[in-house]
Amino acid sequence: MPFSSLGLTPALLIALADQQFNEPTAIQQTVIPAILAKKDVLGIAKTGSGKTAGYVLPVLTNLQQSLGPKNRHANVLVLVPTRELAEQVKEVFKTFSTSLPEAVKTLAVYGGVSINTQMMALQGVNVLVGTPGRLLELVAANSVNLSSVETLILDEADKMLNLGFKEEVNKIIALLPAKRQNVLFSATLSKDIEHIHQLLLHDPVVVKIEEGEDSLELITQTAYIVSEDKKGPFLRSLIKKHRMKQVLVFASSIHQVEAIVNKLQKNKIDAKAFHSKKSQGNRTDSLAHFKFGRIKVLVATDLMARGIDIDGLPYVINYELPRSPKDYVHRIGRTGRAGNTGEAISLVSHNELHHFEVIQKKMGKQVPLIDSESLT
Structure with a gap:
């Protein structure tokens, strides 16, 4: 039509x-x-x-x-x-x-x-x-x-x-x-x-419009079992190993977003925080810099995810899992849009394993789960 x-x-x-x-x-x-x-x-x-x-x-x-x-x-x-x-x-x-x-x-x-x-x-x-x-x-x-x-x-x-x-x-x-x-x-x-x-x-x-598996078919999903204290180093390792030039990272709180950004910056990875406590000018600038590839990593809360719409975004990483399975689908749906493929990676602590099973069941899709310890 x-x-x-x-x-x-x-x-x-x-x-x-x-x-x-x-x-x-x-x-x-x-x-x-x-x-x-x-x-x-x-x-x-x-x-x-x-x-x-x-x-x-x-x-x-x-x-x-x-x-x-x-x-x-x-x-x-x-x-x-x-x-x-x-x-x-x-x-x-x-x-x-x-x-x-x-x-x-x-x-x-x-x-x-x-x-x-x-x-x-x-x-x-x-x-x-x-x-x-x-x-x-x-x-x-x-x-x-x-x-x-x-x-x-x-x-x-x-x-x-x-x-x-x-x-x-x-x-x-x-x-x-x-x-x-x-x-x-x-x-x-x-x-x-x-x-x-x-x-x-x-x-x-x-x-x-029903949201089924076909809406996620362009997204390659992977999850890693990572202890909470090792999530930061593992995130930085992923960014460097995959040579990620544009990655959206989700965390569950403003405090966690700021902590992630501080660690990334200390390790010489360009990153900006995106959350409700930032001024409008700061948020607008950060989003524009991210869209045009001037910064490598944007770290955001779920609240801000509704304003992020980027064509061809290659990577989304869940530093922490969201509370709602629907929020999980919304997060990873920032990639794999408009016919483009994308990759969604989740860092899952041992405490989050049961919740991740619930997310997969609600989503109707099994996600490969890799023990990060086996990679070292």
């Missing part, structure tokens, strides 16, 4: 061809026509399934029919859980909107940076992408008006609700016009998602 059969505006079809997007993904085939028809949508799909373009493309097409002088009245509101995802979504809107005959202004708003700069930039905004807390601050300052929102999109709603944004999301919804289109995307269908689905969506088109 080509993009030309979905009803998108011709300018976007040219932009898609220029960027070598040949065929819509499974979720895009269903959600694009539904959003074009102004229907409510519930999409359940993992990160990397193409959902962002799945709503950006039809939203931009619909906006070509309804643009006008709105002052600080946004037409479209996209709520996201993290600053990095806000920037990522904004960039997708900007990438495709440059090809349109009618200009569309997109702005991302989030905490950790000056609110005054964002206040000034809100003039003439059409698409507002933001985290709930900063958006409510802007509303309280009378810097933005939500009474003209025609389409509300909740992206990664499961993560947003898990991070404690439920009350803020409810406050924002209360500020919106009753008559509007609602689009909800989530990686899982939890009780919280069911609640907000029933609260928000009217007769929605429901799209669920």
Whole structure:
């Protein structure tokens, strides 16, 4: 099925061809026509399934029919859980909107940076992408008006609700016009998602993309049994032995992330930390340097993983296992994307062996487990 059969505006079809997007993904085939028809949508799909373009493309097409002088009245509101995802979504809107005959202004708003700069930039905004807390601050300052929102999109709603944004999301919804289109995307269908689905969506088109083994087929998975006190040296050995030039390392806490980075740097391995305690400027710079190969290793917490989307990332390493099997799949899914192969390596302590068995069972895939002591 080509993009030309979905009803998108011709300018976007040219932009898609220029960027070598040949065929819509499974979720895009269903959600694009539904959003074009102004229907409510519930999409359940993992990160990397193409959902962002799945709503950006039809939203931009619909906006070509309804643009006008709105002052600080946004037409479209996209709520996201993290600053990095806000920037990522904004960039997708900007990438495709440059090809349109009618200009569309997109702005991302989030905490950790000056609110005054964002206040000034809100003039003439059409698409507002933001985290709930900063958006409510802007509303309280009378810097933005939500009474003209025609389409509300909740992206990664499961993560947003898990991070404690439920009350803020409810406050924002209360500020919106009753008559509007609602689009909800989530990686899982939890009780919280069911609640907000029933609260928000009217007769929605429901799209669920099952996450099976095929979604991991491009990722080579390996695990090593490593005692906790030897994980640091073993990590450094892996990076040097495989001559890794770009590797994303996951740890379970900010403290552990900082400790790993300090050890890597002391051993002359370029590394940066990526977590919620870092300033927005620091996080933006670290991610940019990592994407362009200026640093070799980025060490991150799960919270920050939602903002990391890198084409062709060759390696992911789990320094520690995540608590949730779904988070494990999300972590390793940072590699093996868009047809590229990737390698995921887990360092599993003896205390984590049972939990790793649970992860493999939930994933439906057995991972080779090697005793690191046998390699010495």
